[in-house]
Each structure stands twice: as structure tokens, then as C-alpha cells.
Amino acid sequence: MATGRTHRPATRSRGIPEATVARLPLYLRALTALSERSVPTVSSEELAAAAGVNSAKLRKDFSYLGSYGTRGVGYDVEYLVYQISRELGLTQDWPVVIVGIGNLGAALANYGGFASRGFRVAALIDADPEMAGKQVAGITVQHSDEMERIISDNGVSIGVITTPPGVAQQVCDRLVAAGVTSILNFAPTVLSVPDGVDVRKVDLSIELQILAFHEQRKAGEEAANALPDGAVPASVTRKESADKGPDGDVPAVMPA
Amino acid sequence: MATGRTHRPATRSRGIPEATVARLPLYLRALTALSERSVPTVSSEELAAAAGVNSAKLRKDFSYLGSYGTRGVGYDVEYLVYQISRELGLTQDWPVVIVGIGNLGAALANYGGFASRGFRVAALIDADPEMAGKQVAGITVQHSDEMERIISDNGVSIGVITTPPGVAQQVCDRLVAAGVTSILNFAPTVLSVPDGVDVRKVDLSIELQILAFHEQRKAGEEAANALPDGAVPASVTRKESADKGPDGDVPAVMPA
DNA sequence: TGATGTGAACCCCTTCACAGCC
DNA sequence: GGCTGTGAAGGGGTTCACATCA
Incomplete structure (x- = not known):
């Protein structure tokens, strides 16, 4: 990382960002699928698509684990499966x-x-x-x-x-x-x-409530804004409309 | 917000941070419990404790909704329940x-x-x-x-x-x-x-894998690092240490 | 040539600390 | 006096863009 060292910075070990950890299982799943289809290597672009993230993020994530790829080629599927499994502690029961x-x-x-x-x-x-x-x-x-x-x-x-x-x-x-x-x-x-x-x-209930929030937004703002707070509840007209889209790609997590 | 306006900035509406939206259901649950116990008001400190977050975060979150509290007093429980429900779109079915x-x-x-x-x-x-x-x-x-x-x-x-x-x-x-x-x-x-x-x-499996990662950390490195895969794994000195602790309170979901 | 690995810019969120108001 | 509301500082994570290297 900081250094240009290639073979596992040895002491870097700690410090894998929580956000990265949360995505490792996603990569692992995608890699496992590739492995079952006997695909030998993947590029960050392909793997990222399969995992539903963008390639820059994926490369950055992998960089925290070490230099497991080959420039001009991509990543060895089996090798990565093993490395991620090990990192996640899945080599044990x-x-x-x-x-x-x-x-x-x-x-x-x-x-x-x-x-x-x-x-x-x-x-x-x-x-x-x-x-x-x-x-x-x-x-x-x-x-x-x-x-x-x-x-x-x-x-x-x-x-x-x-x-x-x-x-x-x-x-x-x-x-x-x-x-x-x-x-x-x-x-x-x-x-x-x-x-x-x-x-x-x-928490199912929380997830649904978050979806409801965005759903309400999509339906138009009239509803919620119509009543001067202290006042009476909404009527909520609703009418389709894409606009905002909380985010292009994916919703999100968050730490605690 | 930006303006010093007190009464529902009217057009402010959009722009509630996603992280805040994800916590609103938590606040709502805590408030509902207080409401059932007929508690009339709560301070940010008390409510934050009940929701498992810190008070500064809670106040900041509420500030995106409007000025619903009373300085020197706290928040009116019923009023907040209604406001958050409305914001989340739960006043409809x-x-x-x-x-x-x-x-x-x-x-x-x-x-x-x-x-x-x-x-x-x-x-x-x-x-x-x-x-x-x-x-x-x-x-x-x-x-x-x-x-x-x-x-x-x-x-x-x-x-x-x-x-x-x-x-x-x-x-x-x-x-x-x-x-x-x-x-x-x-x-x-x-x-x-x-x-x-x-x-x-x-995703149950992903949640468990994230827990396993941290569990492995707590257990010490011997285990997973013991095997010299393609090369030699890390040594990763580490020794307990509460430090990192993914977080005091609550974990979370994640995108798609 | 082509894809990785990564500094640096950017953005969002959290936390601090205190001004403002009841 | 007490607690809210919020600028400002601080951290993390994401994205960009390119140097690097098989």
C-alpha cells in the first residue's frame, strides 16, 4: 500500500475498513459462482458487476487484503476465494x-x-x-x-x-x-x-419503513408537505414519478 | 436549518440524509414505547439511550425534520411520534x-x-x-x-x-x-x-460472515493465519484490544 | 496493451462544543 | 439552569484518474 511492496505488507494487517468487510461476503458469493462454472480468472470490472458494486470500489477493497491480482490479467478466482474465506474466518467451523x-x-x-x-x-x-x-x-x-x-x-x-x-x-x-x-x-x-x-x-419492520419513506417520496411531495405540522394527518395523493431515486445503485448500510 | 426559520422550512423537505432516515424507525419505536407508558416528554439524552445512539446524533437527525423540541425541556413524545410517522409515510397504509x-x-x-x-x-x-x-x-x-x-x-x-x-x-x-x-x-x-x-x-449469511470476521479477530490470529497458502499469510499481531469494537450500538443493513 | 493498485479529491456522516432559547 | 439546535471540525468511505507493471 503505502509502500510499493507487492507481497503482503506483513504488518498492515489490521485496519480493513468495516465497509469493506461488509462487502467481502458479496465478493465471495460471486466468486464461488464463478468457481463452480470453472472460470479461472476475472477482471475487477466483471466481478464488480456480479457483486453489484463498481470496479474502483472493488479494487480498493481488495487492496486492503493485499495484492492478489495480476495487472493486465485480473484475479485468479480460486485464489481469491481462498483469501477472502480466510480473511472472513470461514476456513474454520x-x-x-x-x-x-x-x-x-x-x-x-x-x-x-x-x-x-x-x-x-x-x-x-x-x-x-x-x-x-x-x-x-x-x-x-x-x-x-x-x-x-x-x-x-x-x-x-x-x-x-x-x-x-x-x-x-x-x-x-x-x-x-x-x-x-x-x-x-x-x-x-x-x-x-x-x-x-x-x-x-x-429488522424487517425497519427495512419496510425505510422503503416506505422512499416510496412516499416517489409518490410526490404534496402529501407530506401539505399539512402545516401541528395540523391533521395526510391524505397522500400518489402518482408514480421516478425522479429522485435515493441513489443510482444501491441503498445502504450504516455502521453503528 | 440554513435559515433560522422555525416553522417547517416548507421547501426544505428533501435532503434528509439516508443515514438519518435509517434511524427514524429506531426513534419511532422508542417513542412508541414511551407513549404507551404515557411519558409526556423526553430529553435527547434519554431518547438517545433508548434508541441506542448518542444524543448529538439524535439532535442532528431531528434537526433535519424541523425544530420539534423545546429548549430546556425536551421533546413532546406524542408530537414526535406523529411527525416521524408522517415523515416515514406511515400515516398511510x-x-x-x-x-x-x-x-x-x-x-x-x-x-x-x-x-x-x-x-x-x-x-x-x-x-x-x-x-x-x-x-x-x-x-x-x-x-x-x-x-x-x-x-x-x-x-x-x-x-x-x-x-x-x-x-x-x-x-x-x-x-x-x-x-x-x-x-x-x-x-x-x-x-x-x-x-x-x-x-x-x-441476508442472514452475510451477517454471520461479518460476525465471523470480527470473531476471528477477537480469538487471536493463530487460527486462520496458520496456513501458508500460496505464500505466507500474515502474522498479524493483535491481542484482544477492545479498540476497534465495530461499534457500541447497532450494526446494520446493506444495499443491493 | 490492458487491468491492477493507489494517492488525492470529494462527499457524507459523526462528533464536538457552544450559542440560543425556554 | 437546562437542553435544544447547529456551525465547524474531524473521520470514513467512495470515486477519480493515473502511475505501475505483467
Whole structure:
């Protein structure tokens, strides 16, 4: 990077931007598809198109990992798959527990994409005694009482919370106390965790609301602007119109 | 804003930063909880804590909406709930269709948080003739053949895709052709859409991979770096260190 | 020749710190 | 006195554009 060194700046290691990390899985997926089609190399342009980003961004992202490409040629697909997998920590197996086996928890348990990439459902946990013992996705549901033992026995460091919002924080606390340091939260609640624990959230309702915001914009401004605040709610005429388009390409993320 | 005007800058309307829009649902949720407890006002500090952000950010966010607070006092809860709802377009009803009624689609259909906030499941659609006619979450599943008619008849502008990845793009194309301009994609695929159509994606696998990356960091480098691929991986000294901590509060989504 | 790797410009967002108002 | 609203500073991330090198 800074230096013109080619072979892995050695100590650069830290400092992969969070935004880049969030895109690595995207690149990996695109590369895996190419790999299955036995494509040997790709240019940044082609791969970027497949991943839905622009090529400059992709090259910059890869530059944080090292110089894995060949000028005038492109990137070796297999090699990149390996490097990104390694960077993401997917060369090892991550046991995961899912807590809260309702509709969503069961759906996730059945989700194939899990095992495909280094993740293994180590246990399904539910607070309902009725659920305990039942089979979901070929796995026997266990009662919450077992949570600490399960986590400890399996060395689980990643937990998925699919409980009702009311109990999400306490489930989270127990997971953390038992040794979990990464949590994927599907419950519509803000979780507070100690330093060193990562939380990512997935929230259907929030996503829909963001879409609604833009949708309203597209429909025309009359609606929202029509009423002098203190006043009465809208009527919202609506009428198509493309204009604004939040962004040419993709919506976006954001850090925390 | 720019001007010192107090009463709804009228034409300011556009220009709410995307990052702010993404947090409005969070504020709204916290405010709704306060409202249910009949709390009349909140300070930026309290509300920020409840929403998991810092107070400066919250005040800045609200400043894009207008001057809705009272210095020395705080914000009126009910008033803010209304203003944010209006801004997000939740004062109207948004009919939504869910395409792909497998485990996940069914789970979403059963998800309560839907109706609670201006969203209404107008239809469940599946390509499997076996599914058509079945009841899921109290709604009769309809066959894909009906898609265009359903969207048109109900004025649907938001679609949720929970199909297998292989058919997601074609489903997307049909939705868009039929008039849908906002899509929430749960399929692990990059969707391409024309300008003016918003896509947000929710991807379990990507979230887990991001967590794995950080998890690997916490665990120390030995593991992944141990193998000398094409050359030698890094040594990456690193040693715990809370430092970086992806963030204190909340993670996020990402574009398409 | 052609595509990578990257400094530098640019832009958006976050954070600070305090002026302004109740 | 207390808390909002906001210029200004600071950081990150994206994009540009080109030097670099197989």
C-alpha cells in the first residue's frame, strides 16, 4: 500500500475498513459462482458487476487484503476465494445456537445457507417446555435451562436471537454471560452488551419503513408537505414519478 | 436549518440524509414505547439511550425534520411520534405482497410487526400449484400467475422476495414490470433493477460472515493465519484490544 | 496493451462544543 | 439552569484518474 511492496505488507494487517468487510461476503458469493462454472480468472470490472458494486470500489477493497491480482490479467478466482474465506474466518467451523424457535427461528434452522459457509447449527433453544424434545430441521430443540451448558460444551461464540422482543435482552445477557461474543438479533429491540461483544441486527419492520419513506417520496411531495405540522394527518395523493431515486445503485448500510 | 426559520422550512423537505432516515424507525419505536407508558416528554439524552445512539446524533437527525423540541425541556413524545410517522409515510397504509411462501415467507407472514406499522399483507404468492389455496397466517396463498393482477388490483408498491435465489431475479422483474417500486429481498442474490426502484436486502449469511470476521479477530490470529497458502499469510499481531469494537450500538443493513 | 493498485479529491456522516432559547 | 439546535471540525468511505507493471 503505502509502500510499493507487492507481497503482503506483513504488518498492515489490521485496519480493513468495516465497509469493506461488509462487502467481502458479496465478493465471495460471486466468486464461488464463478468457481463452480470453472472460470479461472476475472477482471475487477466483471466481478464488480456480479457483486453489484463498481470496479474502483472493488479494487480498493481488495487492496486492503493485499495484492492478489495480476495487472493486465485480473484475479485468479480460486485464489481469491481462498483469501477472502480466510480473511472472513470461514476456513474454520463456527458453531451457532439459535434461541427462540418460533416461526422465524424454525425458518432459519431450515435455511440451507447456514452450513454452506462454515456455520453449523449446534443447538436450537427455546423457553417453552412444550418445544423441548421436538425436532426442527432435524435437530432436537432443547430447553433454555440447558443454554449455558450447551454454549460451554460446544464452544459457541455466535448466537442468533429469534425470541419475542420482551425477552431478547435477558436472553442476550445469558448468552453473553455464557461466553457468546457475537450476536445476530432478529428481535425488534435495542440490545445492550458489554464492550467486546458484537451485535448485528436484522429488522424487517425497519427495512419496510425505510422503503416506505422512499416510496412516499416517489409518490410526490404534496402529501407530506401539505399539512402545516401541528395540523391533521395526510391524505397522500400518489402518482408514480421516478425522479429522485435515493441513489443510482444501491441503498445502504450504516455502521453503528 | 440554513435559515433560522422555525416553522417547517416548507421547501426544505428533501435532503434528509439516508443515514438519518435509517434511524427514524429506531426513534419511532422508542417513542412508541414511551407513549404507551404515557411519558409526556423526553430529553435527547434519554431518547438517545433508548434508541441506542448518542444524543448529538439524535439532535442532528431531528434537526433535519424541523425544530420539534423545546429548549430546556425536551421533546413532546406524542408530537414526535406523529411527525416521524408522517415523515416515514406511515400515516398511510402500505399493501405488501410476499412472494415465495416457504419457511421464511410463512414466518414473515406470521410476523406481527407487520400490521402494527402501516403495513398490510395484501397477498401471499407462490409458484407451487400445491401451495395455492392453502391458508398461511390466515391468508390464502395465490399462484404466481395472479401476480400482476394482484399488484394492480391492490395498488401494491412494495414487494418482499423470499424465494430461492435461482428465481429471485425473474420474480423481481415481474414485480417491477407490474408496478412495484420497492423491494425487500431475502434471497441471497444481487438483484438488478431499473432506476427509480429501491432494493434493500436482508441476508442472514452475510451477517454471520461479518460476525465471523470480527470473531476471528477477537480469538487471536493463530487460527486462520496458520496456513501458508500460496505464500505466507500474515502474522498479524493483535491481542484482544477492545479498540476497534465495530461499534457500541447497532450494526446494520446493506444495499443491493 | 490492458487491468491492477493507489494517492488525492470529494462527499457524507459523526462528533464536538457552544450559542440560543425556554 | 437546562437542553435544544447547529456551525465547524474531524473521520470514513467512495470515486477519480493515473502511475505501475505483467
